[in-house]
Amino acid sequence: MADVPFLQAVSVSKIYPGVTQSGVKDISIEIQPGKITAIIGESGSGKSTLLRMLYGLLSPNEGNVYFKGERIWGPEEKLIPGHNEMKMVTQHTDDLNLFARVWDNVAAMLPSTNVKLKEEKTEAVLTQLNMMQMAYKRVADLSGGEKQRVAIARAIITRPQVLFLDEPFNQVDTSFREGLQHDIRQIVRESGITVVMVSHDPAEVLSMADELVVIRNGEIVEAGPPKELYQTPQQLYTAELLSNCNVLSPDEATLCGISTDTEFVVVYPEWIRLSSSPDSLQWTVREVLFKGFYEDLLLEYEDVIIRVVNGENGRFKPGDNIGIKVKKYLEY
Numbered sequence: 001m002a003d004v005p006f007l008q009a010v011s012v013s014k015i016y017p018g019v020t021q022s023g024v025k026d027i028s029i030e031i032q033p034g035k036i037t038a039i040i041g042e043s044g045s046g047k048s049t050l051l052r053m054l055y056g057l058l059s060p061n062e063g064n065v066y067f068k069g070e071r072i073w074g075p076e077e078k079l080i081p082g083h084n085e086m087k088m089v090t091q092h093t094d095d096l097n098l099f100a101r102v103w104d105n106v107a108a109m110l111p112s113t114n115v116k117l118k119e120e121k122t123e124a125v126l127t128q129l130n131m132m133q134m135a136y137k138r139v140a141d142l143s144g145g146e147k148q149r150v151a152i153a154r155a156i157i158t159r160p161q162v163l164f165l166d167e168p169f170n171q172v173d174t175s176f177r178e179g180l181q182h183d184i185r186q187i188v189r190e191s192g193i194t195v196v197m198v199s200h201d202p203a204e205v206l207s208m209a210d211e212l213v214v215i216r217n218g219e220i221v222e223a224g225p226p227k228e229l230y231q232t233p234q235q236l237y238t239a240e241l242l243s244n245c246n247v248l249s250p251d252e253a254t255l256c257g258i259s260t261d262t263e264f265v266v267v268y269p270e271w272i273r274l275s276s277s278p279d280s281l282q283w284t285v286r287e288v289l290f291k292g293f294y295e296d297l298l299l300e301y302e303d304v305i306i307r308v309v310n311g312e313n314g315r316f317k318p319g320d321n322i323g324i325k326v327k328k329y330l331e332y
């Protein structure tokens, strides 16, 4: 017998009442177990709608979702919406008890039939998420990022088979965000849990996901491993989602030494080499944007502005003339 897919949507569509345009159109997708799948797309493209259908919070108008071969029941068919073997964490942490301690918020997810086991499991999850130092604080006294950790701890302590994350790091500042992303990757590696996440942040999906699914106007436009999609996106839309790239017309591309008969050329900022050689100084530095250990330079030539990454901070200043050499480009 052929293997039954782990989590699968088959030709699902969702049209919201009173809205002519579908939220999601005829999407088929298979989620691989034990991996992190990230769904990315512009605002309103249907990411949350797809996630909610996979979890059973929304019923598709057409098509079905199957978990290990069994159809997932929608909210009309089930008293408590959402599949029992799955959990979802969103950017809202509304179901936390603000006046209870972190420990009690997390432990409350387990039955009280075996108190010792309940304590052991709570400690294990809090340790896994680096939260023991805040275990006895009231949730009301935590930062947004810390509350998000509590929400994730509550979701994983029951050992769900699938964890859905809908923009869970939105409220979390950058330093906390990286720690949380790292901890989730670790949990996936250690526990084999399957994660399906939605995010706007290219850096987040590129560093966290094993598989990326790109969605536009309610349809999947391409999918694959992050490296592949970043290096060779089939669609201009994907390149623009994943990189702060330069999109050039053929005429503009000529100024960069590229000759093409396609509609657009895409050059990532890190694919441009800078040169101070006196025979090629057509471009003028308009702005230097400090990014920490590197800079983004905005260069101008005949009203065309391009963005270039410069790893040698301080080498150029506004008004300098420099040359460029494009190492790689994509045609659309």
Ligand SMILES: Nc1ncnc2c1ncn2[C@@H]1O[C@H](COP(=O)(O)OP(=O)(O)OP(=O)(O)O)[C@@H](O)[C@H]1O
Pocket (backbone or CB within 6 Å): 016, 017, 019, 022, 023, 024, 041, 042, 043, 044, 045, 046, 047, 048, 049, 050
């Ligand atoms: N409850 C609803 N009623 C009517 N239309 C809705 C509803 N929820 C979503 N939509 C519409 O369906 C489309 C997809 O919405 P969805 O929230 O899935 O997109 P998204 O990609 O998650 O967006 P965002 O990144 O902004 O959260 C949008 O056009 C949205 O306006």
